[in-house]
Structures are given as C-alpha cells and as structure tokens.
Amino acid sequence: MASESSHSVYYVPEQTKFPFFASIGLFFMVFGLGSVLNDISASESATGSTWIALAGFTLLSFIIFQWFATVIRENHAGLNNEQLKRSYVWGMLWFIFSEVMFFAAFFGALFYVRNLSVPWLGGEGEKGVAGEFLWPEFQAAWPLINNPDSSIFTNPHEALNVHEWSLSFFAGYLPFWNTVILITSSVTLHYAHHALKHENRKRLIQWMFVTVGLGIIFLGLQALEYVEAYGHYGLTLDSGIYGSTFFLLTGFHGFHVTLGTFILIVMLLRCLKGHFKPDDHFGFEAAAWYWHFVDVVWVMLFFFVYLL
Amino acid sequence: MSTSSAALDHSHDDHHHGPAKGFSRWLFTTNHKDIGSMYLWFSFAMFLLGGTFALVIRAELFQPGLQFVEPNFFNQMTTMHGLVMVFGAVMPAFVGLANWMIPLMIGAPDMALPRMNNWSFWILPFAFALMVSTLFMEGGGPNFGWTFYAPLSTTYAPSSVTYFIFAVHIMGASSIMGAINVIATILNMRAPGMTLMKMPLFVWTWLITAYLLIAVMPVLAGVVTMMLFDIHFGTSFFNAAGGGDPVLFQHLFWFFGHPEVYIMILPAFGVVSAIIPTFARKRLFGYDSMVYATASIAFLSFIVWAHHMFTVGMPLAGQLFFMYATMLIAVPTGVKVFNWVATMFRGAMTFETPMLFAIAFVVLFTIGGFTGVMLAMTPVDFQYHDTYFVVAHFHYVLVPGAVFSLMAAAYYWLPKWTGYMYDENLGKLHFWMSFVGVNLLFFPQHFLGLAGMPRRIPDYALQFANFNWISSVGAFLFGFSQLILLVVVIKCIRGGKKATDQVWEGAEGLEWTVPSPAPYHTFETPPDPSLIKDQ
Numbered sequence: 001m002a003s004e005s006s007h008s009v010y011y012v013p014e015q016t017k018f019p020f021f022a023s024i025g026l027f028f029m030v031f032g033l034g035s036v037l038n039d040i041s042a043s044e045s046a047t048g049s050t051w052i053a054l055a056g057f058t059l060l061s062f063i064i065f066q067w068f069a070t071v072i073r074e075n076h077a078g079l080n081n082e083q084l085k086r087s088y089v090w091g092m093l094w095f096i097f098s099e100v101m102f103f104a105a106f107f108g109a110l111f112y113v114r115n116l117s118v119p120w121l122g123g124e125g126e127k128g129v130a131g132e133f134l135w136p137e138f139q140a141a142w143p144l145i146n147n148p149d150s151s152i153f154t155n156p157h158e159a160l161n162v163h164e165w166s167l168s169f170f171a172g173y174l175p176f177w178n179t180v181i182l183i184t185s186s187v188t189l190h191y192a193h194h195a196l197k198h199e200n201r202k203r204l205i206q207w208m209f210v211t212v213g214l215g216i217i218f219l220g221l222q223a224l225e226y227v228e229a230y231g232h233y234g235l236t237l238d239s240g241i242y243g244s245t246f247f248l249l250t251g252f253h254g255f256h257v258t259l260g261t262f263i264l265i266v267m268l269l270r271c272l273k274g275h276f277k278p279d280d281h282f283g284f285e286a287a288a289w290y291w292h293f294v295d296v297v298w299v300m301l302f303f304f305v306y307l308l
Numbered sequence: 309m310s311t312s313s314a315a316l317d318h319s320h321d322d323h324h325h326g327p328a329k330g331f332s333r334w335l336f337t338t339n340h341k342d343i344g345s346m347y348l349w350f351s352f353a354m355f356l357l358g359g360t361f362a363l364v365i366r367a368e369l370f371q372p373g374l375q376f377v378e379p380n381f382f383n384q385m386t387t388m389h390g391l392v393m394v395f396g397a398v399m400p401a402f403v404g405l406a407n408w409m410i411p412l413m414i415g416a417p418d419m420a421l422p423r424m425n426n427w428s429f430w431i432l433p434f435a436f437a438l439m440v441s442t443l444f445m446e447g448g449g450p451n452f453g454w455t456f457y458a459p460l461s462t463t464y465a466p467s468s469v470t471y472f473i474f475a476v477h478i479m480g481a482s483s484i485m486g487a488i489n490v491i492a493t494i495l496n497m498r499a500p501g502m503t504l505m506k507m508p509l510f511v512w513t514w515l516i517t518a519y520l521l522i523a524v525m526p527v528l529a530g531v532v533t534m535m536l537f538d539i540h541f542g543t544s545f546f547n548a549a550g551g552g553d554p555v556l557f558q559h560l561f562w563f564f565g566h567p568e569v570y571i572m573i574l575p576a577f578g579v580v581s582a583i584i585p586t587f588a589r590k591r592l593f594g595y596d597s598m599v600y601a602t603a604s605i606a607f608l609s610f611i612v613w614a615h616h617m618f619t620v621g622m623p624l625a626g627q628l629f630f631m632y633a634t635m636l637i638a639v640p641t642g643v644k645v646f647n648w649v650a651t652m653f654r655g656a657m658t659f660e661t662p663m664l665f666a667i668a669f670v671v672l673f674t675i676g677g678f679t680g681v682m683l684a685m686t687p688v689d690f691q692y693h694d695t696y697f698v699v700a701h702f703h704y705v706l707v708p709g710a711v712f713s714l715m716a717a718a719y720y721w722l723p724k725w726t727g728y729m730y731d732e733n734l735g736k737l738h739f740w741m742s743f744v745g746v747n748l749l750f751f752p753q754h755f756l757g758l759a760g761m762p763r764r765i766p767d768y769a770l771q772f773a774n775f776n777w778i779s780s781v782g783a784f785l786f787g788f789s790q791l792i793l794l795v796v797v798i799k800c801i802r803g804g805k806k807a808t809d810q811v812w813e814g815a816e817g818l819e820w821t822v823p824s825p826a827p828y829h830t831f832e833t834p835p836d837p838s839l840i841k842d843q
Contacts, residue, residue, distance in 0.1 A: 019427030105530030238542025
C-alpha cells in the first residue's frame with residue numbers, strides 16, 4: 001500500500017533518560033525558588049535555597065540542551081519521516097496557543113480592573129455601594145494614580161502611558177520606538193527565513209545577526225524604561241493596580257522576549273554551523289513563529305497598556 | 309471476519325524489542341502502554357490518598373462537636389482532598405486511559421511525541437510530593453479550599469502556599485504537554501482509513517478535552533502567578549486597597565475551573581459511549597450527535613464560569629447571561645443521556661461489571677446534572693450557595709460520574725491490558741458496595757444543604773446530626789470498597805481465565821483486533837483499512 005510506507009517508519013525512540021532527570025531538575029528548581037521567596041519574606045538568609053534553585057536550573061538546562069541536541073542529531077541521521085515532522089509542527093502550534101492563553105489571563109485581568117472593578121470601587125453603578133462604604137473619597141480613574149488606600153500602596157507620581165497625541169511626544173516616547181524595533185525585527189527575521197529558503201546562507205546569517213541585535217536593543221530599552229519607572233515615576237510593583245498590571249504584562253512579555261532572543265541566538269549559531277536545509281528547517285521555523293508571537297503580544301500591549 | 313489474525317500478522321512483524329529489564333524500564337520508557345500504566349497506578353495511589361483525607365473529614369463530621377482534628381487541620385484536609393482528587397486522581401487516570409487506548413483505537417504505533425509523554429508523567433510524582441509535603445511544613449499546608457480564593461490564599465495564607473503555587477505550575481506544564489501530545493497523536497497518527505468521523509467516541513472526547521486543557525491550564529498558571537506576586541512582590545491584583553479586586557481572582561479561577569469540570573467528565577462520556585454499545589450489542593445510537601454534543605458542551609464551558617459566583621455580586625445582565633448559558637448546557641448533555649438510553653433500548657443486554665458501572669454512571673450522573681440545573685438558577689443559587697447541596701451536586705457528577713466511568717474503563721480494558729479475565733464476582737461485589745456506599749454518602753448531603761448546612765466546617769448544629777452520620781457510614785463503606793478493586797487488579801495481573809482477543813462478545817474497534825495482552829508494540833505497520841468500521 002502506498003500510504004503504508006509513510007506510516008511504517010515513524011521513529012519511536014526506545015528509551016530516554018532526559019524526562020526523568022529533567023523532572024528532578026524542575027523539582028529542585030521550583031522547590032529552591034519557593035524557598036528563596038519564603039526565606040526573603042521571613043527575613044532569613046536565602047543562600048542555601050538559592051543554591052538548590054540554581055542546581056535544579058542547571059540540571060534542567062543541561063538536560064534540555066542534550067534533549068534538543070539529540071532531536072537535531074536524529075533529524076540529521078534521517079530518522080524523522082514526514083509524519084514525525086508534522087507532530088513537531090502540531091506540538092509547536094499548540095504550545096504557542098497555550099502561551100496565548102497565558103497572556104489572555106493577564107489581559108483579561110487588565111480589562112476587568114480598568115472597565116469594571118475600578119469604576120465600581122469609585123461608586124459607579126449598582127455595584128458601587130461597596131466603594132462608598134470602603135473609601136468614599138476614592139475617585140476612579142485609569143491610569144490609577146491615587147490608590148484607594150495610599151498608606152498601604154504608595155501612589156505612583158505619574159503614569160507611563162501616552163498622554164499627548166503629538167508627533168513631538170511620540171518622537172521621544174520610548175515604548176513607541178520599542179514597538180518600531182520589535183516590528184522591524186519580525187520583518188528582518190522574515191527576510192532571514194526567505195534567505196534560508198533560497199539557499200543564501202550569507203544573507204541568512206546577516207539578517208539573523210540584525211534580528212538578534214534588535215531583540216537585545218529592545219530588552220535594553222525595556223530595562224531602561226523599568227529604571228525610569230522605578231526611579232522617576234515612582235511606578236513600582238507595589239504602587240497599586242496600575243503598576244501591578246503594567247509590570248506583570250510588560251514583565252512577562254520581556255521574559256518571553258529574553259527567551260525568544262536566546263532561541264534566536266541558538267538558531268544563529270546553528271546557521272553558522274551549517275544546519276538547516278531549504279526544505280527542512282522546522283527548528284528555525286518554530287523559533288520564527290515564537291518570535292512573531294512575541295511581537296504580536298507586544299503590539300497588543302502597546303495598544304492596551306500604553307495607547308488607550 | 310478473522311479480524312484478530314490480520315492484526316496479529318502486523319504486530320508480529322516487529323518483535324525485536326520488548327520492554328527493558330529492571331526498574332529503569334519505568335523511569336526511562338517511551339512506550340505509551342508503560343506510561344499509561346504508570347499514570348493509572350499513580351492516579352489510583354492518589355485516589356487512596358485523597359480518599360484518606362476524605363475519611364478524616366467524614367470521621368470528624370460523624371457527629372456534632374470537635375472529635376478528632378483541629379479546625380485548621382480540617383480545612384487542610386478539605387483543601388488537600390479536593391486538590392489531590394482533581395489533579396492527582398481523576399485527571400491523570402484519564403490521561404492514563406488516553407495513553408493506553410488512543411494509539412490502539414486509531415491504529416498508531418505510539419503517541420506522537422513519546423519522550424515528552426514520559427516527561428508529562430514524571431513531573432506529576434514530583435509535583436505531588438511538593439504539594440503533599442506542605443502538610444508537614446511549619447504553619448501547615450494550604451487551608452483555603454481547593455478553589456484557593458484570594459485573600460484566603462494570599463493575605464491570610466500559610467507560608468507553604470508558595471510551594472503550592474509552584475506545584476500547580478509544574479503540574480500545569482505536565483497537563484499542557486500531555487494535551488499537546490494527545491492532539492498531535494489524534495490529528496497526525498491515525499491509520500489510513502481512520503477518518504475523523506470513524507474515530508471511537510473516546511478518541512473524540514479526548515481530542516476535545518485536550519483543547520480545553522491547552523486553553524485553560526495556562527490561565528490557571530496565570531492566576532497562581534498573580535497570587536505569587538501579591539504574596540511576595542507587593543502587587544495588589546486581589547487587594548482592593550490598591551485598586552485590585554478579590555473577585556477578579558474568582559473570575560480568573562473559574563474561567564479555568566469550569567472547563568476543568570468538563571476536562572474531568574468528557575473522557576468519561578467517551579468511556580461510557582464505548583461500553584454501553586458493547587454490552588447492549590448494538591451500535592452507539594446517534595454517533596454524529598454525540599460528537600457535536602461534546603463539542604457544544606466544550607464551547608459552552610467557556611462562557612458559564614460566573615455561575616460559581618452568583619453571590620459575590622454581579623450586574624443583573626451578567627447574572628442573567630450566566631444563568632441562561634448554564635442552562636443551555638443541559639441540552640447537549642441531554643442529547644448524550646438520551647443517546648445512551650436509546651443505545652440500550654431493545655439491545656441484547658448483559659450486565660458484566662463494566663456495564664453495571666456504566667449504567668450507574670448514566671443514572672447517577674444525570675442526578676448530578678439535574679441538581680446542576682437547579683444551581684444554575686440565580687435566585688435559587690443564592691439559597692444553595694456554599695451549602696452541602698453544592699457538595700452533593702459536584703460529588704454526584706464526579707464520583708458516580710467521572711470515578712465510576714474510570715472503574716468501568718478499568719474493568720472493561722483490564723483483560724486487554726493483562727491478558728486475563730478479572731474475577732467477575734469480586735467485580736460485582738465492588739460495584740454493589742460502591743453503588744450503595746456512594747448513594748448513602750452523597751444523597752443525604754442534598755437534604756443537609758437544603759436545610760442550610762454550610763460546607764467546609766468541622767462542626768455543625770444538632771439538627772444536621774442524622775444525615776451526617778448516614779453520610780459518614782456511606783463514606784467508610786465506599787472508601788474501603790475501593791480496596792476490592794486493588795485486589796481484583798492484582799489478581800487479574802497474576803492470572804486467571806485467558807482473555808480472547810475480542811474479550812467481549814459485542815466489542816468493536818481496533819483495540820480488540822490485537823492480541824490480549826496487547827503486545828508491547830502494536831500497529832508498527834498500520835492495520836488493514838478493512839478493519840476500520842463505520843460508526
């Protein structure tokens with residue numbers, strides 16, 4: 001049967017030591033991390049816990065590195081048939097979808113506090129009664145500068161969102177330039193992919209360098225913005241709900257950009273080593289999908305956290 | 309048709325590799341059957357552990373007053389019982405069934421991503437070690453209920469909550485990887501000729517369940533992350549003093565929590581849809597409508613979450629929307645129940661243990677469904693909220709619902725897994741003790757709730773005493789009956805009457821075309837398309 005040939009060679013590895021030891025690493029990482037946080041909250045020394053967390057993280061990273069290396073070796077050895085490659089494609093697609101839902105929870109929280117709970121706290125609508133009893137002075141606003149109880153949650157001095165719609169404002173507005181940088185990096189990554197598909201390795205490597213560079217610049221600017229927020233705007237994690245949502249959304253996005261940049265660096269190194277063929281480069285494609293996803297999240301962030 | 313010999317030829321082609329020797333077989337395996345077995349054993353262990361916690365609760369509630377435990381420890385028991393049963397017993401048990409049966413049912417050589425499959429499993433023992441160890445920590449374990457509402461789980465939580473959060477994180481990662489594996493397997497690994505609408509309903513229900521998992525487990529990860537930030541980094545997501553809202557926690561939690569309920573029941577629908585046709589010796593009535601009903605339930609599960617929180621205060625429009633959307637779920641669920649009844653109608657029925665559990669499922673799950681419709685009515689829910697009526701409701705859908713379907717599945721496929729028939733007499737004994745026990749245990753709780761007894765309390769007013777002792781007697785009867793299952797399974801592994809390939813006279817589907825016990829590797833070459841029947 002014609003269809004049988006494509007099915008009959010699905011590669012099922014016999015045994016693997018990776019997952020079990022990765023679980024051990026993961027366990028010590030989160031156990032250590034939890035202990036670090038608890039130690040700090042209890043004002044105790046966190047040195048021991050930090051070492052546990054680091055040991056777990058090191059083991060986990062080492063295993064994941066080996067795991068990916070094995071998968072790449074298997075592909076080079078020709079063990080992966082078309083069907084197996086489709087499994088990887090489905091896996092990556094649905095992984096990205098799970099990431100989308102992770103951010104959806106945070107965006108949902110933002111919409112809820114902005115449009116419902118903060119106005120209710122300010123006395124609006126039938127649910128406003130509680131607000132009147134709790135903090136009658138409280139005025140609903142977004143961005144929220146004056147917290148209901150500023151003795152517990154110190155008010156920020158100023159918000160970081162767009163408050164003036166003029167060219168001169170945007171010219172000096174860091175998040176705007178970060179948006180430009182990240183969108184550009186998606187385009188340059190697309191060019192790199194295009195070069196890969198047309199067997200132009202020199203161009204591929206050039207565009208990959210540019211993309212990684214843009215990712216690093218974005219992260220640098222983002223760090224600068226955090227320094228500004230903490231230093232000049234008094235906007236911190238504990239400065240009320242505006243700071244909470246701001247740092248949660250931009251922070252987890254920044255974490256994903258860090259991860260994405262790291263993945264792209266790995267892809268760049270693989271390009272330099274001569275990996276990937278014009279018709280067989282799903283590792284590269286998966287990294288590109290991830291980067292585009294991170295880009296789309298930023299565009300959403302720019303709209304809902306900064307612009308509107 | 310000699311279905312079994314055709315499959316034998318295929319599975320005998322490639323018998324160069326059996327299981328590895330020694331304990332490392334289980335640590336390092338990539339085999340879907342090994343991993344499925346580990347999931348099933350793990351979930352059974354968690355079932356006994358969570359059951360022990362439940363018996364502590366029922367012992368304390370046997371009579372009014374404080375007898376055995378401190379209120380704080382009682383709260384840790386209700387919390388841990390819920391968490392262990394939901395995340396440790398029911399969910400992994402269904403993943404175990406998925407691992408064992410989906411490749412066999414669709415004619416695939418294994419799961420699509422075998423190494424990741426092993427990782428999904430091995431995270432779980434570590435996650436639960438972390439979670440259960442909190443009971444022994446200073447300040448005690450989580451005591452805020454399995455729904456861990458803020459601010460109980462943030463401002464007022466014991467410090468062990470940090471470990472609880474990380475345990476939820478890693479078991480969520482395990483679930484997401486498991487779900488991705490299921491989707492890739494079903495979409496990519498079906499044998500030629502196995503079209504979507506020829507897949508057994510168990511495969512369909514798992515496909516839809518996997519989508520639910522991928523959609524909501526990240527939201528759970530998100531909400532526990534926000535808790536972590538509120539506890540350790542001073543954010544105010546769930547603190548109104550900083551402009552946040554504790555109710556936000558409930559919205560996010562139940563956006564995860566309601567689909568979670570269906571994650572635990574959709575595969576159960578699949579199991580029952582496999583068993584009833586076999587023992588009624590008729591095709592499943594309304595296969596297509598079963599598929600569409602499952603998909604409808606999954607869709608609706610995303611837009612009904614706030615029916616868990618009618619009493620927290622919500623605009624009227626919100627209350628009406630969530631009430632009607634919730635009631636709408638009764639329609640596709642009704643389709644399913646009627647289809648099962650119609651499948652049995654004028655069938656040549658026999659009542660082996662799997663069938664007994666399946667029929668009990670249909671009847672008792674439906675009772676749980678009816679109380680669900682009662683709870684869906686907003687004004688009525690104001691009365692029932694947080695009472696034992698709610699406890700009775702969700703235990704009816706989860707214990708004689710999800711858990712009975714798991715029992716049914718275990719008896720149904722045990723001969724295929726072990727190669728021997730289980731002890732039918734012991735099986736029937738297990739069923740009847742469970743059936744009587746579970747109804748004694750949970751039915752009186754309806755009356756307690758209607759009379760106003762609140763849930764999650766270690767002590768209660770005198771007028772609730774009678775129904776409580778009945779319930780506690782039922783609990784111990786039900787709990788200890790589960791040891792019979794352990795005996796049955798061990799006996800069945802060690803020997804007994806040889807099982808045929810088809811095992812059950814009326815059984816249809818690819819899993820019954822391979823030998824019993826199923827060889828270590830099956831369908832390394834796809835089965836003959838003529839073996840794949842229309843549904």
